[in-house]
Amino acid sequence: MKIEALPKIVGVAASWLTTILVVIIFVDVVRRYLFDATAVWMLDLEWHLFAAVFLLGAAYTLGEDKHVRVDVFYNNFSKKKKAWINIIGTVFLLIPWALLIVTKSFNYAMNSWYIREGSAEPDGLGARYIIKFVIVIGFILLLIQAFTVLYKNIRTLRT
DSSP states (O other), X not given: OOGGGHHHHHHHHHHHHHHHHHHHHHHHHXXXXXXXXXXXXXXXXXXXXXXXXXXXXXXXXXXXXXXXXXXXXXXXXXXXXXXXXXXXXXXXXXXXXXXXXXXXXXXXXXXXXHTTOOOSSTTSOSOTHHHHHHHHXXXXXXXXXXXXXXXXXXXXXHO
């Protein structure tokens, strides 16, 4: 497996978390409205799954060129002009910010691991450090995808 395939594999796998998330939210809503009961751990799990979908799916979205962009002008540009914009954005915005987030979030996750951080709520999920490490993983995947995008756009300029 080539490393540039990793964001796509993880992104497709993460997309299945949305199905799990919908089921958990459905069960939570049914419990809340029919039985007047809710569980803090379910709310925590909903937030964790939502975060995981977003963080693990971002690189896949970038790779598929489906991320948010101001398309008013971009759509009318030539392939070479689009490539230049993508290169400049990737080199000066995406890569530096992703590197910063990886380094800072790694320390954040490690501190959480050291203290074995759990939910602030009594019945919440334990092991909050797991979702904090997902931040690191998500941005590493985004960096991998950024270099893939950079490579593809440089190739576009050369042809």
